[in-house]
Amino acid sequence: MAAILDVFETVNRQHLEKGLAKIFDINTVSRFILAGTIFLILCYFLTKLKMSKISSNRSNYVVAKYKAYSYVLIIGVTILWSSIASQLGAGFSDYTIDILIFSPAIILSLCVYTVWIDRYIVEPKDEYYYFGIYLSQGNLKKIFENKLFILSILLKAQFLPFMYVITLGGIERILYIDNYFSLKNISMNLFILGIMFDVLIAFCGYFFTSKVFGHKIIDVDKNLLGWIFCLMCYPPFYILLQEAYSIFEHPVPRNWIDHSELFNGVIMLIQGISWFIYWWATLEFGLKFSNLTWRGLVDTGPYKYFRHPAYLFKNLYWWLSLIPILFIAVPEQRFKLFFGLFLVSFVYYCRAKCEEKHLKQFPEYKKYLEKFQ
Numbered sequence: 001m002a003a004i005l006d007v008f009e010t011v012n013r014q015h016l017e018k019g020l021a022k023i024f025d026i027n028t029v030s031r032f033i034l035a036g037t038i039f040l041i042l043c044y045f046l047t048k049l050k051m052s053k054i055s056s057n058r059s060n061y062v063v064a065k066y067k068a069y070s071y072v073l074i075i076g077v078t079i080l081w082s083s084i085a086s087q088l089g090a091g092f093s094d095y096t097i098d099i100l101i102f103s104p105a106i107i108l109s110l111c112v113y114t115v116w117i118d119r120y121i122v123e124p125k126d127e128y129y130y131f132g133i134y135l136s137q138g139n140l141k142k143i144f145e146n147k148l149f150i151l152s153i154l155l156k157a158q159f160l161p162f163m164y165v166i167t168l169g170g171i172e173r174i175l176y177i178d179n180y181f182s183l184k185n186i187s188m189n190l191f192i193l194g195i196m197f198d199v200l201i202a203f204c205g206y207f208f209t210s211k212v213f214g215h216k217i218i219d220v221d222k223n224l225l226g227w228i229f230c231l232m233c234y235p236p237f238y239i240l241l242q243e244a245y246s247i248f249e250h251p252v253p254r255n256w257i258d259h260s261e262l263f264n265g266v267i268m269l270i271q272g273i274s275w276f277i278y279w280w281a282t283l284e285f286g287l288k289f290s291n292l293t294w295r296g297l298v299d300t301g302p303y304k305y306f307r308h309p310a311y312l313f314k315n316l317y318w319w320l321s322l323i324p325i326l327f328i329a330v331p332e333q334r335f336k337l338f339f340g341l342f343l344v345s346f347v348y349y350c351r352a353k354c355e356e357k358h359l360k361q362f363p364e365y366k367k368y369l370e371k372f373q
Helices: 004-009 013-017 026-048 059-087 093-120 127-137 140-145 147-175 183-207 224-231 241-249 254-258 261-288 309-328 331-359 363-370
Strands: none
Touching: 026 147, 026 183, 059 093, 059 127, 059 147, 093 147, 127 140, 127 147, 140 147, 147 183, 183 261, 224 331, 261 309, 309 331, 331 363
C-alpha cells in the first residue's frame, strides 16, 4: 500500500485546470476536505458518548497543562521523523510543513478539548498526564520506564504522516478524476477511492487514540522482529515491496485483453472481491486500527473467517495483477517479478506470525485463534 504514494504522484496535471482548481488551489481544497472529515468524525463519536458532568474545578486546567506537554512532544516527534523520512524518500513533506504551520492551533485545540472533556471523565489523569509530569520534572528515569507510551509515540511518528499524505493524495486524485470512461480507468479510480477511505480509517485510528472513545492502546509489541517486518511494508523502509509495486508500472497490453476477455474479466472480478474484503477488514477495525498494538479483540466481519484477511486478500490482489504480465514478460523479467512478489508475501507472512506471537498473551485472542486450529 505504501507505493500508492507513487501512484498519486503520477496524477495527470492537466486536470488541475478544471473544476475546483479554477477557484481554489488543489492543496487547499484537499486539506479543507480532510480537516472537515476529521471534525465530522469527531462530532459523530462525541454524540455517541453518554456523558454527565463530573467536575468543573480548576484541577482540570492543571491536568490539561501536563497533558499539553505530552501533546507537544508527540507533535514534535512526528514532525522530526516526517522530516527525516522525507529525506529518505518517504514523501512525508506535506505533513511536515502542514503540522509545522498549524501546530500552535492544533495544540491549543487539543488543550481546549481536554479541559472540556475531562469534566465528564471520572478519572482524567491518564498516561498523557503522568508522562507530562515526568517531562516537566525532567525525570528521565520515569520517562524511559514508560516504554508503552514511548512506543506509542514512535508509532504515531511513523504512521500519522504516512496516513495523512496518502489520504490527501487520494482526495486530490478523486477531485480531479479523469472523465474518460474505460474499464481500466474506472477500476483504477475505484481502487484509489477505496484506498483513500481505507487510510482515512487508519489515520483516524491513530489520531483518535483515546480511552474516551474506548480505543486506548492497551499494549504495543515490544518484539524487534515484529517492528522490522511491519515497517518493511511502509516508507521509507519498503525496499522489498518496491519489487511488487513495480507490477502496476507495467500496463497490460491491449492485445492480451482483447484475446483473453473472459480470463481478464474473471481476474478483475476476483481482484475486486479481494479489495472489497481488504477494505471491509479495515472497516471492522474502525478506530481500533493501529499497527503493532492491542486495542481489544476484533472477531467480526472477515475476521470471523480469516485470521489475517487484510494481509491475505491484499496479497491475492497482487498475485492476480502479476498473471497478465507473466504471459508477455521475458524470462528474466518474469523471474524478477515473481521472486520480488514472493519476498513481499513472505514478509507479510512473517508479519502475521509476529503479530500472533504478540497477541497470544491476551486470553481473548488466544481463544480466538483456537477456532482456526
